[in-house]
Each structure stands twice: as structure tokens, then as C-alpha cells.
Amino acid sequence: MTAPAANPPRPRPEVMAIAAYVGGEHKLPGVNRVITLSANEGPFGPPPSAREAAVKVAGEMHHYPDGGSIELRKAIGARFGLDPARIVCGTGSDELIQHICHIYGGPGTDVIMSMHGFTMYQIAGTYAGSRVLKAPEHNFTTSVDEMLAAVTPETTVMFVANPNNPTGSLLPESEMLRLRAGLREDILLVLDSAYAEYVEAADYDAGSRMVDAGENTIMLRTFSKIFGLGGMRVGWGYGPPMVIDAINRVRGVFNVNKIAQAAAVAALAEPGWVERCKAHNTVWRAKLSAIMTRLGIVAHPTEGNFILSDFGTAERAKGADAFLRTRGIIVRGMTAYDLPHCLRITVGTEEECGLVADALTGFMATQHG
Ligand SMILES: *Cc1c(COP(=O)(O)O)cnc(C)c1O
Numbered sequence: 001m002t003a004p005a006a007n008p009p010r011p012r013p014e015v016m017a018i019a020a021y022v023g024g025e026h027k028l029p030g031v032n033r034v035i036t037l038s039a040n041e042g043p044f045g046p047p048p049s050a051r052e053a054a055v056k057v058a059g060e061m062h063h064y065p066d067g068g069s070i071e072l073r074k075a076i077g078a079r080f081g082l083d084p085a086r087i088v089c090g091t092g093s094d095e096l097i098q099h100i101c102h103i104y105g106g107p108g109t110d111v112i113m114s115m116h117g118f119t120m121y122q123i124a125g126t127y128a129g130s131r132v133l134k135a136p137e138h139n140f141t142t143s144v145d146e147m148l149a150a151v152t153p154e155t156t157v158m159f160v161a162n163p164n165n166p167t168g169s170l171l172p173e174s175e176m177l178r179l180r181a182g183l184r185e186d187i188l189l190v191l192d193s194a195y196a197e198y199v200e201a202a203d204y205d206a207g208s209r210m211v212d213a214g215e216n217t218i219m220l221r222t223f224s225k226i227f228g229l230g231g232m233r234v235g236w237g238y239g240p241p242m243v244i245d246a247i248n249r250v251r252g253v254f255n256v257n258k259i260a261q262a263a264a265v266a267a268l269a270e271p272g273w274v275e276r277c278k279a280h281n282t283v284w285r286a287k288l289s290a291i292m293t294r295l296g297i298v299a300h301p302t303e304g305n306f307i308l309s310d311f312g313t314a315e316r317a318k319g320a321d322a323f324l325r326t327r328g329i330i331v332r333g334m335t336a337y338d339l340p341h342c343l344r345i346t347v348g349t350e351e352e353c354g355l356v357a358d359a360l361t362g363f364m365a366t367q368h369g
Helices: 046-060 070-080 092-104 119-128 144-149 173-182 210-211 241-250 257-267 273-295 314-326 352-363
Strands: 089-090 111-112 131-135 155-161 187-192 218-223 234-236 306-310 343-344
Touching: 046 257, 046 273, 070 234, 070 257, 089 092, 089 241, 092 119, 092 155, 092 187, 092 241, 111 119, 111 144, 119 131, 119 257, 131 144, 131 187, 144 173, 173 187, 173 210, 187 210, 210 218, 218 352, 234 241, 273 306, 273 352, 314 343
Parallel strands: 111 131, 111 155, 155 187, 187 218
Antiparallel strands: 089 234, 218 234, 306 343
8 A cells, every 4th residue: 555645636626626527327236127217218229220239239249330430420411301411419408408508618707507407518518617506496397587687798508408308397498588589699509309209398499499590509319218229329410500619629439339320210200209209208297197196295396307396295106116126116316416305206107107106105104194
């Protein structure tokens, strides 16, 4: 053992102020079958054609991938009716969030997010050296007025997840347009639409219309949720040419690996996949919410594939979490989101939803008397 160095290399102080992101857990000691409802993953595994495509290109893994993700951007463009030249792919949309913060943020700048917005914005903004400001929410929903009131002369970037994770709440397109209209032209608005495919509400746009309307809005999307490819790490952004150009200068040159690119292209082509997953989610998020309500758990309205479930107190939420674990079910604690009285529960398969409902029923039965 050597003695600790008297003068070790020191990270920038803001780095040590970051609480490392804790992903959803997938394992429980001593439990054979774990039901993972902690990471908002699609419940049906990968699309079969994506699995096939991944196996097929495995024999080419000695080759570097296409650094421009050309085929993938073409396939995304065709699927969503967008110009591939204005699309950039990333190692998950998380990579793009990081780059956006470093490109437009930095010391002396402010990044704005909502109170219970996605924690990755806080991590990436802080890492870049920006101050991260959190605007109050009303009713667990992003407030356009509060977001606009939070703007400072130093503000350069604003993040809005729509629907938001972990609250599940949605802003209609009319509100998003009001937000953009009220923001200074030089502020980049980042519309994170990771859950766009699950939205049933009318008056919703994932963001491409707003991107097209100006030079200062970018939309982020992902293959990690409805497309069932969280382990492949593929996300993408659609934005103004200048923003896409800036990201292309700094992103990982070969950021999306060869197998991931092939899997994502195939996932887009899987017939009926999105429609089936969405239809299942719509039915079961409503059923599960109704069951929770009946049990006395507040199920916040959600347009995503998850439900923010309010148990009233942190103690009771912790108790429910522990109870579910005894049945092999892992959900997401919300302490990191300043919601310790809540759990976020992903909508799983029909069987998984039934098991969660049974377990919650069992837990709530222990809470009376
Ligand atoms: C899951 C999620 C993402 C996607 O992350 P990836 O890096 O693409 O897996 C982005 N934003 C929000 C709000 C999410 O919940």
C-alpha cells in the first residue's frame, strides 16, 4: 500500500457536486425471476427483426461502424418524414444531452429545467459548468409561466421533456408554442420527446413542427423506450442545420456502434410494432392507474409508459418498494427527484401488471388499522 498522494489530481469542483445517475435496477439477490419495472423499458423485448439484424452483423464487428449513421438517419427520415441531413444520432439521447450542454452551456451560463425534470439535464448542465436552475411545477406539470420567469440574461439552454419523466405529465402543443414564443431567440429549446410514441392526447406534437419553425429548437428521440433497444444505446436529434453541425463536430466519431445501427434500422421496419406496443400501453396504464386509485394510491395522470404513484409519505413509499421487492418486483424510488413519497412504476406486460396490482393490493392491506 502506498500512502495517499499529498497532491492528487483534482476534478473540477462542479464534477464532485454531481450525484451520479442511478439507473433502474434489474437484479434482486436470491430471486430467480425479477420483474423489472424500474427503467421504462418496453415490456416485449426487442423487435424480432432487430434481434435478427444484430446477429447478422455480429460477424462484421471487426469493422468500424459508419460514423455518419447514414442508413439509420435515412430510415429515421423516411419513417418520420424528416430530412436526414438535419438528424444526428447519438449513443442514446443522453449523449446528445451532454453535447448540447457543453456546446451551448459552460461557466457563466444558465441551463433551465423544471423542478421534477429528467435528472440527466442537471448532470450534463453541471458537468458543462453551467448553473442549472429549476422552475417550479404546478400540479406536477411543467409550467410555461414559471419556465419563462426562470430565464436570466445568462440563460442559453432550456430543457423540456414532453411527456415528462418521471411525472408523466404533458404540455399540449399550444403551450409549447407559447413557451417558444416567450423565450429569447438566442436560447436553445430542447424538446425531449423520449415517450412521444405513447401519447394519446390530442393537441400534441413531438416537436418537429417547432423545429422547422425556427433556428433555435431541437427535438430529441430515442430507441430505448417503445422500440425496445435500451441496451443498444441509440438516440437521435432533429434540429436546425447550425445546431446539428455543431453536434457533429464534437460527438463521438463512431458513437453509434455497428450492431446498434443495424438493430435500429430493423426496429423501424418491424411491421406494427409501435402500434401494438402503444395499444397495449394505453390499455394497461389506464387499468393499473384505476387499480391504484381504488387502493388509495394517487396515480398521477400520465402520457408515458409509466405511472408516478404517490403513497402520501416517504415511509409508506419505502414500505411499498420493499414489499414489491419481496415479490421480485423492482420499481423506481423517486428520492433523487425530490419525490420521496412516490414510486415510478413502468407499465409491463399484462402478466406483470397483474402481479404489480396483486402486490400493491397486498401492501395496502398491511397499511390499515
Ligand atoms: C429514457 C429517457 C431518455 C432516453 O435516454 P437514452 O439515452 O436514449 O436511452 C431521454 N430523456 C428522457 C426524459 C428519458 O426518460
